[in-house]
């Protein structure tokens with residue numbers, strides 16, 4: 001049984017059940033009625049166990065969409081219309097306390113920039129520990145065990161020593177491993193990774209992709225992965241959504257979208273990934289869905 005934030009009791013959720021439902025979502029920056037939507041009437045469903053890759057050129061609205069789901073939109077942004085439901089819970093209606101309670105237990109994020117997301121004045125052990133105690137009352141020794149185990153699970157072997165490190169004492173790859181450990185600590189239903197390898201050295205990128213794959217496999221986690229890198233998407237994802245100009249122009253199984261794209265924008269994106277330059281200019285009569 002699963003108790004929702006409103007206290008309703010649901011039957012245990014199964015793989016394949018809808019987890020995240022986004023319906024008619026539009027997000028604008030600025031208050032002007034004439035402002036262009038950064039996310040424009042977007043609808044999709046992510047089912048439990050899906051691994052969805054969200055691709056699209058810079059400015060297509062990927063991060064705005066992720067921020068809307070996580071309820072971390074900047075002050076300049078407004079949701080003009082639509083619904084976002086996670087496990088049946090209306091995320092846009094949640095009050096701050098309820099929001100705090102779903103963060104990290106229902107939905108968690110691996111950010112692009114781990115250094116900017118970690119607090120420079122606390123050790124990583126303290127920051128991991130705070131994530132655990134935000135949702136559970138547990139003793140100090142058990143907390144330390146959990147933190148060290150979480151660090152070991154992301155390939156940080158000397159966890160008893162490393163948990164005493166400050167963020168600046170770790171390499172970029174290590175910091176991203178810490179962020180992944182932090183995101184997974186409370187076993188969220190949905191993991192949103194926003195360009196998790198973009199800020200890393202090329203050699204470290206492959207290790208972090210492998211780590212993400214292993215952790216997601218082990219926990220059968222539902223993943224929404226935002227990436228410019230079609231290679232990373234094809235390695236990790238079973239489904240793909242393509243955004244262009246704030247809209248989802250194509251979505252489907254990765255094996256279809258990445259091999260037989262039906263939208264011309266997806267074709268040009270895949271060409272670009274293969275080093276072939278083909279310009280995409282939207283046909284005004286083209287219907288985007």
Ligand SMILES: Nc1ncnc2c1ncn2[C@@H]1O[C@H](COP(=O)(O)OP(=O)(O)OP(=O)(O)O)[C@@H](O)[C@H]1O
Pocket residue numbers: 029030038056057058059060061062063064065074076
């Ligand atoms: N804080 C902001 N204030 C005003 N406009 C913004 C802000 N953040 C994003 N935008 C605009 O919203 C649109 C979507 O941007 P968004 O960052 O969501 O795209 P993206 O696909 O994630 O791009 P990138 O891959 O470069 O991160 C763009 O036109 C962008 O200029």
